[in-house]
Amino acid sequence: xxxxxxxRPQTGEIPTNPGVYRFRDPHGRVVYVGxxxxxxxxxxxxxxxxxxxxxxxxxxxxxxxxxxxxxxGSELESLQLxxxxxxxxxxxxxxxFRDDKTYPYLAVTMGEKLPRVQVMRGERKKGTRYxxxxxxxxxxxxxxxxxxxxxxxxxxxxxxxxxxxxxxxCLLGYIDKCSAPCVxxxxxxxxxxxxxxxxAFMGGEAKRFISRLEKEMAxxxxxxxxxxAARLRDDIAALRKVFERNAVxxxxxxxxxxxxxxxxxxxxxxxxxxxxxxxxxxxxxxxxEKVEDATTxxxxxxxxxQVYGEDGDTQGRLPREVLVPVEPSNAxxxxxxxxxxxxxxxDIRVPQRGDKxxxxxxxxxxxxxxxxxxxxRRAGDLTVRSQALQELQEALELPVPLLxxxxxxxxxxxxxxxxxxxxxVEDGLPKKSDYRKFAITGAAATDDTAAMHDVxxxxxxxxxxxxxxxxxxxxxxxxxPDPAAxxxxxxDATVSDASIxxxxxxxxxxxxxxxxxxxxxDGGKPQVNAAARALAELGVDDVYVVxxxxxxxxxxxxxxxxxxxLPRSSQGLYMLQRIRDEAHRFAISFHRQKRGKAMTVxxxxxxxxxxxSKRKALLAQFxxxxxxxxxxxxxxxxxKGIGPALAAVxxxxxxxxxAGGAADDAMPAINMxxxxxxxx
Numbered sequence: 001x002x003x004x005x006x007x008r009p010q011t012g013e014i015p016t017n018p019g020v021y022r023f024r025d026p027h028g029r030v031v032y033v034g035x036x037x038x039x040x041x042x043x044x045x046x047x048x049x050x051x052x053x054x055x056x057x058x059x060x061x062x063x064x065x066x067x068x069x070x071x072x073g074s075e076l077e078s079l080q081l082x083x084x085x086x087x088x089x090x091x092x093x094x095x096x097f098r099d100d101k102t103y104p105y106l107a108v109t110m111g112e113k114l115p116r117v118q119v120m121r122g123e124r125k126k127g128t129r130y131x132x133x134x135x136x137x138x139x140x141x142x143x144x145x146x147x148x149x150x151x152x153x154x155x156x157x158x159x160x161x162x163x164x165x166x167x168x169x170c171l172l173g174y175i176d177k178c179s180a181p182c183v184x185x186x187x188x189x190x191x192x193x194x195x196x197x198x199x200a201f202m203g204g205e206a207k208r209f210i211s212r213l214e215k216e217m218a219x220x221x222x223x224x225x226x227x228x229a230a231r232l233r234d235d236i237a238a239l240r241k242v243f244e245r246n247a248v249x250x251x252x253x254x255x256x257x258x259x260x261x262x263x264x265x266x267x268x269x270x271x272x273x274x275x276x277x278x279x280x281x282x283x284x285x286x287x288x289e290k291v292e293d294a295t296t297x298x299x300x301x302x303x304x305x306q307v308y309g310e311d312g313d314t315q316g317r318l319p320r321e322v323l324v325p326v327e328p329s330n331a332x333x334x335x336x337x338x339x340x341x342x343x344x345x346x347d348i349r350v351p352q353r354g355d356k357x358x359x360x361x362x363x364x365x366x367x368x369x370x371x372x373x374x375x376x377r378r379a380g381d382l383t384v385r386s387q388a389l390q391e392l393q394e395a396l397e398l399p400v401p402l403l404x405x406x407x408x409x410x411x412x413x414x415x416x417x418x419x420x421x422x423x424x425v426e427d428g429l430p431k432k433s434d435y436r437k438f439a440i441t442g443a444a445a446t447d448d449t450a451a452m453h454d455v456x457x458x459x460x461x462x463x464x465x466x467x468x469x470x471x472x473x474x475x476x477x478x479x480x481p482d483p484a485a486x487x488x489x490x491x492d493a494t495v496s497d498a499s500i501x502x503x504x505x506x507x508x509x510x511x512x513x514x515x516x517x518x519x520x521x522d523g524g525k526p527q528v529n530a531a532a533r534a535l536a537e538l539g540v541d542d543v544y545v546v547x548x549x550x551x552x553x554x555x556x557x558x559x560x561x562x563x564x565x566l567p568r569s570s571q572g573l574y575m576l577q578r579i580r581d582e583a584h585r586f587a588i589s590f591h592r593q594k595r596g597k598a599m600t601v602x603x604x605x606x607x608x609x610x611x612x613s614k615r616k617a618l619l620a621q622f623x624x625x626x627x628x629x630x631x632x633x634x635x636x637x638x639x640k641g642i643g644p645a646l647a648a649v650x651x652x653x654x655x656x657x658x659a660g661g662a663a664d665d666a667m668p669a670i671n672m673x674x675x676x677x678x679x680x
Contacts, residue, residue: 004061008047014040019071020081022089023064030089032060035078039069055552055565056290060093076333083305095294095302104139106131108152108199113188114160114181115195117143117152131202131281145242147172149209149235150198151179153191201239203276210239250278250355256321258356260364261299262371265553266290266568266577269371270303271363276319285367287374289569301328304348308338318342323351323360375578384571385428391572392518395564396555398544402517403427407579408531409522410440410451411587417594418445420455421587424516425579437590449530452521456534463515464538515543522580524549524563525556532558548580604628607653614641629654 019039023032036042046053046061053061072078086094107120111127119139124130147154155163155170155178163169163182173180181191201209213236220229250256258273270286286303294302308318318341328334331348338346351357389402405425412418418441424434436459444454519535521527528547535543546564547556553573554563566573604615604625621639622628628636628650636647 004047004064007064007066009043009067011040011044014043014069015071016040017071018073018075018078019069020078020085021067021069022085023060023091023093024066024068025063026065030085030091031064032091032093033082033085033089035075035082037075037078039071043067043069055554056093056568059565059567063093074333075330076336079305079330079333079337083309086305087309095288095290095299106139106143106202108195110192110195110199114153114191117147117154117195117198119143129199130284131199142242144177145238146198146201147177148238149213150194150201151177152195152198153178153181155182201242202281205276206239206242207277210236213239250275250359254278254321255319256323256356257319258323258359258363259300259303260325260360260367261296261303262364262367263290263296263299264371265550266574267371267374268299269367269374270299271367271370272307273359273363274319275359283366285370287371295329296326297329300324300326301330301334304328304334304338308341318346320345320347322346322348323356324348325360325364326350375574385575388571388575389428391566391570392575395566395570395572396518396544396546396557398518400517404514404516405518405520405579406516407520407522407583408452408455409580409583409587410448410455411584411591412445412451413591417591418451419587419591419594420451421583421590422455422459423579423583423586425575428575430582435586437586439594448523449526452523452527453530453534456519456531457538460515460535460538460540460543464540515540517544519543519545520576520579520583521545521547522550522583523547524554525560528556528558548576550580553577607650609646609649614639614646617641 016038018035018037020033020035021039021043022030025031034042046057046067070081072081104119104121107118108129108131109116109118109125109127110129111125120128120130143154153160154172159170160182163173163180167183169178169180169183169185172178173183173185179186179191179194181188186194197209213232217229217232217236220226220232254275255277256275258275259270260272261268261270263269266289268288268290270288272284274281274283288299288303290299304322304324318338322338327350328348335346335348338348351360392398393400393402403426407423407425408420410418410420418439420438420440422436422438424431438455438458440451440454444450519531521531524547528545531547532545535541535545545558548554549556549563553568554565555576556563566576604610604618610618617640618628618636619625622631631651633644633647633651636642636650637644642650
């Protein structure tokens with residue numbers, strides 16, 4: 001690892017012009033490419049205080065051993081040169097958008113002498129036009145329908161060679177689903193024109209072809225060629241079937257690409273809907289690892305560079321309008337660059353209202369689902385899970401394999417309704433039957449560190465009790481303990497059960513007898529030290545503790561002044577983040593449940609024998625709790641379902657200062673839905 005001060009250029013040597021710079025490692029490989037309006041100002045930020053850089057930038061400047069720059073004439077030129085170098089060098093610390101391979105694409109191999117229509121997955125190939133993605137059933141049906149009108153070759157290279165050698169076309173040639181260029185029915189030029197028409201139709205020019213076929217059908221009818229007219233009629237019906245399958249989302253003259261993204265601390269998912277003629281003609285997705293300090297505008301800029309800088313974009317051409325969630329960096333220069341690629345003006349806009357904003361919301365929802373699916377699939381892969389557990393064990397220098405990991409998170413709103421969650425992962429997979437909830441009250445609810453100490457103390461105290469019980473049960477030959485000792489043990493177990501009685505979801509059993517190898521807490525150094533202190537006080541010395549701080553995703557160890565920084569692409573970091581997010585979700589769910597119950601609590605809840613339906617009947621009859629308290633037994637009996645015995649119980653409950661009696665007299669009645677103070 002190089003010291004940035006060893007290759008820092010003199011400030012006076014760096015020009016103040018716009019330009020593009022490259023960081024290289026000791027082997028001469030480019031590890032990062034960036035652009036700047038002012039090279040001197042930008043490069044000085046890397047060397048002024050390397051210790052204060054974010055972890056990913058810190059790793060980049062220490063991985064590099066030299067920096068060089070190129071001055072350009074304008075910011076537009078720097079944009080073009082940056083994209084060219086990123087594409088050429090593929091630097092490891094630059095954002096790279098990787099295609100979503102979830103769905104198949106309809107592809108046309110325009111780079112071949114005889115273009116072929118086929119369903120493709122995997123890496124994109126140069127000279128091939130892609131449309132989609134589609135679901136597996138829809139893409140086969142679309143392809144089969146269009147080959148009737150555009151009989152482009154769809155056979156494999158082996159079938160093509162056999163047909164050329166034998167002089168006979170394949171079955172598709174006989175049923176008019178292929179123009180059979182292999183046997184000379186059409187020339188290669190005529191076949192390529194068919195392929196171009198196929199791409200144009202898929203690119204949104206359906207009306208042009210339908211109108212042309214309608215004119216040909218009318219001419220055939222005028223010539224009394226009814227057989228040809230019938231074939232053209234069926235072709236028109238086939239094209240309309242494909243065309244109408246896409247819903248109209250915008251005005252019919254709208255050609256636009258609608259981009260949206262959904263991101264977290266480590267990754268971002270991007271989706272784009274290709275709208276042609278007001279209809280969604282295709283969809284495409286990417287997932288990007290955030291390996292550089294890129295803001296959302298920077299991500300959008302890099303996205304548009306990569307998508308439209310590729311040879312042969314999804315629709316074969318740039319649209320007039322590009323809709324994005326936020327305005328990209330250097331939006332004006334980027335629009336000029338895209339206009340040069342298209343040969344006409346390109347508008348980059350952020351929709352604020354109307355149909356375009358609504359469609360943007362739909363695209364963003366797709367991006368959110370794509371990111372969740374991406375993370376779920378990474379979590380479900382056995383090889384990835386094994387790699388993640390191994391990386392964690394090595395990075396934390398633990399002597400035992402991480403067979404079981406427990407993660408804890410505390411949730412509250414300004415210190416109210418404090419709760420905590422425990423989630424469990426075994427062999428890299430969640431074990432939901434072992435999830436636990438904790439309600440925290442008293443002094444432990446004063447701050448997060450006290451709450452974390454309380455939760456860990458309660459969890460591992462119960463573990464020790466269960467462990468002792470199991471050891472005692474296994475010693476079958478030991479004598480029966482005396483009654484006094486047995487009573488003491490029973491009392492201790494009762495106290496322990498009472499401390500977590502409201503916090504578990506499982507039936508009474510040895511709930512915590514199986515200890516984790518690693519405890520993960522959501523937080524930094526204070527939370528980690530509080531958790532470690534709780535374990536030390538209980539004498540638990542075979543469980544390791546770490547904390548995952550959310551802001552920079554650094555891993556903290558007990559009594560450590562510096563965190564452990566895992567690589568951003570580390571599978572171990574992904575696993576820690578998933579566990580932490582699951583603990584946060586579980587805690588939030590319990591907190592909302594508890595907060596909802598607290599907001600709807602009533603003085604009537606503590607009345608023995610008064611159920612929900614009878615409470616509603618009383619409130620409907622009297623209008624407020626205060627009037628119910630002031631009512632006599634005879635007046636209470638006028639409410640539906642309230643008999644003499646229950647009326648007497650209600651009067652006795654409130655007259656004796658029962659739950660909500662004197663205390664509620666001093667408090668106004670509140671409508672918890674509207675916040676209105678009710679009149680009495």
